[in-house]
Amino acid sequence: xxxxxxxxxxxxxxxxxxxxxxxxxxxxxxxxxxxxxxxxxxxxxxxxxxxxxxxxxxxxxxxxxxxxxxxxxxxxxxxxxxxxxxxxxxxxxxxxxxxxxxxxxxxxxxxxxxxxxxxxxxxxxxxxxxxxxxxxxxxxxxxxxxxxxxxxxxxxxxxxxxxxxxxxxxxxxxxxxxxxxxxxxxxxxxxxxxxxxxxxxxxxxxxxxxxxxxxxxxxxxxxxxxxxxxxxxxxxxxxxxxxxxxxxx
Ligand code: AMP
Numbered sequence: 001x002x003x004x005x006x007x008x009x010x011x012x013x014x015x016x017x018x019x020x021x022x023x024x025x026x027x028x029x030x031x032x033x034x035x036x037x038x039x040x041x042x043x044x045x046x047x048x049x050x051x052x053x054x055x056x057x058x059x060x061x062x063x064x065x066x067x068x069x070x071x072x073x074x075x076x077x078x079x080x081x082x083x084x085x086x087x088x089x090x091x092x093x094x095x096x097x098x099x100x101x102x103x104x105x106x107x108x109x110x111x112x113x114x115x116x117x118x119x120x121x122x123x124x125x126x127x128x129x130x131x132x133x134x135x136x137x138x139x140x141x142x143x144x145x146x147x148x149x150x151x152x153x154x155x156x157x158x159x160x161x162x163x164x165x166x167x168x169x170x171x172x173x174x175x176x177x178x179x180x181x182x183x184x185x186x187x188x189x190x191x192x193x194x195x196x197x198x199x200x201x202x203x204x205x206x207x208x209x210x211x212x213x214x215x216x217x218x219x220x221x222x223x224x225x226x227x228x229x230x231x232x233x234x235x236x237x238x239x240x241x242x243x244x245x246x247x248x249x
Pocket of ligand 1: 042064097128
C-alpha cells in the first residue's frame with residue numbers, strides 16, 4: 001500500500017513574523033522556514049504505518065518554490081521513501097494545491113493520502129477537504145488515531161464534547177490533528193541518508209493544472225495591541241473592579 005503525504009514549507013512556528021510595510025502580506029525575508037507542524041505529524045503517521053508493515057511506500061509531496069526541497073528532505077529523513085516537488089513560484093492557494101495533489105495521486109495511485117489538518121501560515125484548513133471532493137474520495141479530518149485493516153481505515157476524531165470513530169473505504173484522504181502522534185526528531189545521519197533518496201521535480205503545467213489564484217488579498221494588518229494590565233494592591237480591590245468595571249460579580 002502506497003501512502004502520499006503532503007508537506008508544506010511554512011515560517012517556523014517559533015519565529016515571530018511581521019507584516020510588510022505596504023500591508024500586502026507577511027514579511028518572510030530572512031525568516032527561518034520549517035515543515036508545517038501538522039505535516040510532520042502526517043509524515044510520522046505514514047512512516048509508522050510503513051514500520052508496522054501496513055504500508056509499502058511513503059511518498060512526500062510539496063508544492064511551492066525550489067527551497068521546499070529542504071522541507072521534503074526533512075520528510076525523507078523522518079522515513080519517507082521518496083519525494084516529489086511540484087515546483088512553482090506562483091502563490092499557491094488551497095484549491096490549486098488540492099488540484100496538484102489530485103494530479104499527483106492520479107499518477108501514483110496511493111491507497112491513503114495524509115495531510116495536516118491545516119497550514120499554520122494561512123490557517124485555511126481547506127486543502128484536504130477540497131482534495132477529497134475533487135478526487136471523489138472519502139475523508140476523515142482532524143484524525144487523532146488511524147488504523148488500517150481489510151481495505152478500510154478506522155479513524156478517531158475529536159468533535160465537540162466527545163470523540164467520533166469513522167470507517168473509510170480505501171483509497172481515502174485523512175488530515176492529521178495534533179494528538180495523532182509525537183513526530184520523531186530528525187537526526188543528522190538520517191538527514192545525510194535522505195540526500196540519497198529520490199526527489200523528483202515536476203511543474204504544474206506537466207500535471208495540466210492551472211494554479212492561477214482565485215482569491216485576492218486586499219490587506220494584511222498586525223493584531224491590535226492589548227492594553228497594559230494593572231497591578232492591584234489586594235483582593236478587595238480586585239473584587240471591587242470585578243463588580244464595578246468588569247461587572248462579572
Ligand atoms: P491548508 O488548507 O492550507 O490549511 O493546508 C492543509 C494541509 O494541506 C497542510 O497541512 C498540508 O498537508 C497540505 N498543503 C497545503 N499547502 C500545501 C503545499 N503548498 N504543499 C504541500 N502540501 C500542502
